[in-house]
Amino acid sequence: MNTSEETLQNERIALSLSDLVDDRLSTEDLDFLLELDAKDLDAKLNAYAITKQVMGNATEARLNMAEFDLLHRVRVGIEDIVPDAVDTVTDETFEGNVTHRDTNVVNLMQQKILADAKLDNDNASEKKGNLISMKSFALAASVAFVALLGGQLFLSQDAGFSSANLDTLAVASVDQTDDILASPQDIKALSLDVHNERLQSYLRQHTEQATMATGQGMIPMARVVSFSLEDEQ
Amino acid sequence: MIHLKKIIFSLFIGLACSVANASSDDEIGLARLSSMVQSFSILSYQGVFVRSQGEDMNSMKIRHGIIGESEYESLIDLDGDKIEVIRVDNSVICVYPDISFANTATPVSAPLRQFKELNGERLLEGYSFKLSKKKELIAGREAEKLSLIPKDAYRFGHEFWLDAENNFLLKHDTLGAQGKVLDRVQFTDISFSPALKKSDFVPRLGTYSRHLVEVKPKMTDNKWHFEWLPDGFAPVWRDARILNERTAMLLLSDGITSISVFVEPTTEVKPYSVMEMGSTTVGEVSRSLQTDILRLTIVGEVPEQTVEKMLMSFAPRTTL
Numbered sequence: 001m002n003t004s005e006e007t008l009q010n011e012r013i014a015l016s017l018s019d020l021v022d023d024r025l026s027t028e029d030l031d032f033l034l035e036l037d038a039k040d041l042d043a044k045l046n047a048y049a050i051t052k053q054v055m056g057n058a059t060e061a062r063l064n065m066a067e068f069d070l071l072h073r074v075r076v077g078i079e080d081i082v083p084d085a086v087d088t089v090t091d092e093t094f095e096g097n098v099t100h101r102d103t104n105v106v107n108l109m110q111q112k113i114l115a116d117a118k119l120d121n122d123n124a125s126e127k128k129g130n131l132i133s134m135k136s137f138a139l140a141a142s143v144a145f146v147a148l149l150g151g152q153l154f155l156s157q158d159a160g161f162s163s164a165n166l167d168t169l170a171v172a173s174v175d176q177t178d179d180i181l182a183s184p185q186d187i188k189a190l191s192l193d194v195h196n197e198r199l200q201s202y203l204r205q206h207t208e209q210a211t212m213a214t215g216q217g218m219i220p221m222a223r224v225v226s227f228s229l230e231d232e233q
Numbered sequence: 234m235i236h237l238k239k240i241i242f243s244l245f246i247g248l249a250c251s252v253a254n255a256s257s258d259d260e261i262g263l264a265r266l267s268s269m270v271q272s273f274s275i276l277s278y279q280g281v282f283v284r285s286q287g288e289d290m291n292s293m294k295i296r297h298g299i300i301g302e303s304e305y306e307s308l309i310d311l312d313g314d315k316i317e318v319i320r321v322d323n324s325v326i327c328v329y330p331d332i333s334f335a336n337t338a339t340p341v342s343a344p345l346r347q348f349k350e351l352n353g354e355r356l357l358e359g360y361s362f363k364l365s366k367k368k369e370l371i372a373g374r375e376a377e378k379l380s381l382i383p384k385d386a387y388r389f390g391h392e393f394w395l396d397a398e399n400n401f402l403l404k405h406d407t408l409g410a411q412g413k414v415l416d417r418v419q420f421t422d423i424s425f426s427p428a429l430k431k432s433d434f435v436p437r438l439g440t441y442s443r444h445l446v447e448v449k450p451k452m453t454d455n456k457w458h459f460e461w462l463p464d465g466f467a468p469v470w471r472d473a474r475i476l477n478e479r480t481a482m483l484l485l486s487d488g489i490t491s492i493s494v495f496v497e498p499t500t501e502v503k504p505y506s507v508m509e510m511g512s513t514t515v516g517e518v519s520r521s522l523q524t525d526i527l528r529l530t531i532v533g534e535v536p537e538q539t540v541e542k543m544l545m546s547f548a549p550r551t552t553l
Binding site: 199201202203204205206209210215216217218219221222 | 269270273274282284291293295297306307308310318320339351402405418476482484489491493495513515517530532533534
């Protein structure tokens with residue numbers, strides 16, 4: 001292909017990509033783009049096969065699969081034509097290229113991962129159930145329980161999933177972000193705050209009402225007083 | 234003292250009649266336990282007790298006396314910020330170090346009258362009694378140990394060290410299955426002739442006091458029941474108590490141990506989860522019951538297996 005042919009092809013690619021973005025792409029132009037893409041894919045796969053053959057199994061070659069993605073190629077094509085138009089598409093489309101401007105997406109991702117992880121855990125431990133929330137509650141409950149009741153927490157060991165796992169998952173999902181408004185820990189805390197408050201409220205209610213049944217004068221009130229003290233702290 | 238002996242004797246006779254099948258040990262144990270409960274309201278005392286759970290412990294000063302025609306009682310935390318609860322008959326105030334502390338602390342709202350009569354029949358369903366004649370010294374006083382031995386694995390054991398002279402509770406251990414102490418309350422100092430004055434129950438200068446008002450709880454029909462309960466446990470309230478628009482609370486007791494049940498609607502079914510803190514177990518599950526999904530939470534000083542079994546046996550009443 002000589003220079004003029006290459007120029008013409010590039011112009012057609014640019015126009016086709018522009019039509020694709022504007023949703024005006026004709027069937028003919030679509031075939032043209034797909035054909036180009038297939039040729040390019042073949043060439044790269046051939047190059048990869050040759051490289052792998054040469055290097056044998058001693059070296060693990062890695063392909064950037066994104067380059068074979070038509071959408072990726074469209075984005076690159078548009079970027080060549082209208083550089084400033086790309087960011088919006090990038091942020092809303094590629095999870096792997098999340099930037100600091102799209103913290104909502106990050107948060108949604110984190111929440112989904114947290115929810116999925118929690119769901120997985122729920123399914124995995126039918127007998128004992130998950131202790132993620134209880135563990136978090138245990139930390140919060142230590143506020144209410146530690147001082148006077150003494151606060152040695154004995155969490156069941158067979159939950160099979162810990163909040164540390166959860167943190168790792170969440171961090172791994174957003175490690176390309178630079179400036180996240182809410183950390184995974186924050187999100188976890190936020191999502192469990194209501195749960196903790198509810199359980200602490202139940203614990204308090206139980207402690208207060210149970211004083212009726214013990215027949216030990218004001219001694220059980222020590223528990224109730226402890227709630228007030230620790231809540232303040 | 235003669236008066237106290239008469240009370241103990243009458244309690245002994247009463248309980249012995251009501252629990253005809255009880256063994257001699259059980260009868261004596263019930264009478265001593267009942268006397269212990271009474272001693273909290275009829276004796277004058279001033280002392281310091283320590284409450285421990287695991288490695289944590291806290292000390293409290295308690296005072297009680299009959300001055301004139303009124304009953305005075307106070308409890309002050311010695312290790313924290315010295316929050317104090319003072320009761321004069323049916324009037325209770327909570328004393329805080331200052332107003333800002335009071336505004337941030339969660340208000341105390343425990344029932345003003347906590348005593349309830351011992352239910353001997355319920356207790357005998359769940360425990361056998363054993364009184365040790367061996368004298369031990371607790372807080373400088375001779376004490377006898379009364380053991381409440383659980384008849385099944387659905388409740389914890391208890392050991393009460395009672396003052397040999399007046400049956401006052403000097404020490405109380407809650408024991409797990411292997412005899413491990415889960416909770417302990419123990420007096421380190423106690424006097425039964427404290428010469429208390431009204432001024433001893435006046436809030437300290439510079440503190441901030443808040444009067445506690447006991448709000449009459451809202452009740453609703455109890456629409457649920459347990460298909461299984463540990464022997465001796467029964468509802469304390471006939472109806473369910475409404476905590477808020479969504480949550481109802483049930484309270485059960487075997488005469489010495491309490492279990493609270495919280496019921497509220499939720500949107501998703503969740504498996505059973507549990508947490509244990511000393512003798513207190515918190516268990517939770519969300520279950521689909523008839524057309525609703527309900528989140529059930531149980532809090533009680535009972536073993537985990539009791540909580541789990543109760544949660545799974547919770548069911549709506551078919552007829553009210």
